[in-house]
Amino acid sequence: MDDDLRESMIDHVRTEVGRGSATFLEVVESTVEYLEDEVDSDDLRALAWSVASEEFAAALAAQATWPERTDNDRLTEAFRALDAAGIVARQDFACCQNCGLAEIGGTVPDPTAARGYVFYHQQDAEHAVEGGGVFLAYGLFGQAPTAEIGAEVAAALTAAGLTVNWDGATEKRIHVSLDWAVRRHGPRAAFPSGPAPELDVEVEVVSGAKWFAIEGEQSAEVLALLDLPWLPTDVRLRVTGEGEPVVVHREFDRLLTGDGRVAGRFDGLRLLRGEASGEYTPEPNxxxxxxxxxxxxxxxxxxxxxxxxxxxxxxxxxxxxxxxxxxxxxxxxxxxxxxxxxxxxxxxxxxxxxxxxxxxxxxxxxxxxxxxxxxxxxxxxxxxxxxx
Incomplete structure (x- = not known):
């Protein structure tokens, strides 16, 4: 991969990690899709995996230094207040402006009952990650935007402690200056360190929600790190590797197998490897x-x-x-x-x-x-x- 393509890939990964909405594997796959016409997909996936691992580590280290209330928290507070006041408010919604305008009415049972809408889309979020603040689209359903709705949106943002750049012109979107900081928790914060491990087990959903789409060839290490800790309670997986198949499910903060072994929810690799169960420490909070x-x-x-x-x-x-x-x-x-x-x-x-x-x-x-x-x-x- 030449230097320009590598830099493009790093920028894409960094932006996707910064947006905060995608899991590790989703970041890797979106990077492969982004550059698949330029680079061999196997080589690209291996490099994307490595870079994403580094960027996740950096993002979580930075997150530990953030204040208790970030600008994104303020933005969320403003959006919730607007939503409660009858203005449909959605964050990181749809891929672009046109799709957002076409789709936002479908997020509520009756858009005609709403007083208006406000949203920013994925491309806006990407721009904000890069430090450019975020632009908000606003208006009335089925009608042109009005200064009254724009002013109400601007007032809610200001009340939340954000800086608003808007002169009242309805042909302009509302710009909000902010330091982008979306916290990652749970499955959105989990990531493997180092290169991608080998695919060494076969996974099948034997009961429960079939939408839990991790069936097929997997890495036992990645399965234990990125999936098993958040396995839905009604799902049982059959994991087949070199030894006997293991059926595993989760109950609160522990994993259980069909043969009676138990481990903490982040210690599933031991169960997949057939190791005996041991004591685990209940997870607080x-x-x-x-x-x-x-x-x-x-x-x-x-x-x-x-x-x-x-x-x-x-x-x-x-x-x-x-x-x-x-x-x-x-x-x-x-x-x-x-x-x-x-x-x-x-x-x-x-x-x-x-x-x-x-x-x-x-x-x-x-x-x-x-x-x-x-x-x-x-x-x-x-x-x-x-x-x-």
């Missing part, structure tokens, strides 16, 4: 989380920090989240008409206890569930209990 962000249904274990980031970022129309603690306590929440409802069901009594709450209250409920393993919904103001 972990929750089993299911949520719908308006586009996809997610089901995976999350640290408290990741769970809080999800709650802060999901749109406010038709989204929900259910968190399960180690001992089985449940805190669930959903948005409706711009208001957040937080509750805890009691299956034995067939009742639910809940109240409308602020984001801060919802975060406190999740924090108690994760750190103290108890449900504190009854402590909310205005709480009530009703039958199912």
């Amino acid at each position: 972990l929750l089993e989380v299911r949520y719908d962000d308006g586009s996809y249904h997610h089901d995976r274990p999350m640290t408290l920090a990741e769970t809080l980031d999800v709650v802060r970022a999901v749109p406010t129309a038709g989204t929900w989240l259910c968190a399960l603690g180690r001992s089985g306590g449940v805190v669930q929440m959903s948005w409706s008409d711009g208001r957040l409802w937080v509750e805890s069901p009691n299956a034995a009594e067939q009742t639910t206890t809940g109240a409308h709450a602020s984001i801060a209250d919802a975060e406190r409920m999740l924090r108690v569930l994760a750190t103290e393993d108890r449900v504190a919904v009854h402590e909310l103001d205005g709480v009530g209990t009703a039958p199912w």
Whole structure:
């Protein structure tokens, strides 16, 4: 690979890692697709793997130095406030301006009921990663943009502590100056170090969600590092290598095999290699989380920090989240008409206890569930209990 192509590949990887939305393997595959007409794909994949590993390590090291509240956190706060106020607000949405304009109405049940929209797309995010700030498209569904909607968007951004560059002209998008900093958690923070390992096992989904698309030839090392720790609870995998096949599934913070062996969720390679089970240390501040962000249904274990980031970022129309603690306590929440409802069901009594709450209250409920393993919904103001 010549120097220009190599530099182009490094820039692409660095931008994709900086955007923060793609997993390690997605970054590698997007890099291969980006340059596959220029370089032999096998050589390109090996180099992309190595560069991506280096960039992930650098990104996570930088992330450790970030302040508690970043400019992207401020941007998320502004978007959530706009969404709750009836302006459909989406981040890193669609590939480009035209696709975003065509698709944003499909993110809500009835776009005619919304007061307007605001979004930035993938190319905008890439520009922001490079230090150019982010441009926001805004307007009314089925009509030309209005200065009133633009002014409301600008006001929300300013209230969140961001610098807005916009002169009120509706033919211009709103520009926001910011230091781009999207945190990586969970599967988006996992990466292998060093060169790509050999493909040495065959993976089959034997029960559960078939959309968990990791079937076929895999590396046992990569499988254990990038997939098994976040295996959906209903999925069982059959992993066949040189020895006897291993059927593995996850329960909270541990992995179990069909022959009764157990390991921590990040220690699955031992199980795949047929090693005997050993004691494992329970993982602190972990929750089993299911949520719908308006586009996809997610089901995976999350640290408290990741769970809080999800709650802060999901749109406010038709989204929900259910968190399960180690001992089985449940805190669930959903948005409706711009208001957040937080509750805890009691299956034995067939009742639910809940109240409308602020984001801060919802975060406190999740924090108690994760750190103290108890449900504190009854402590909310205005709480009530009703039958199912």
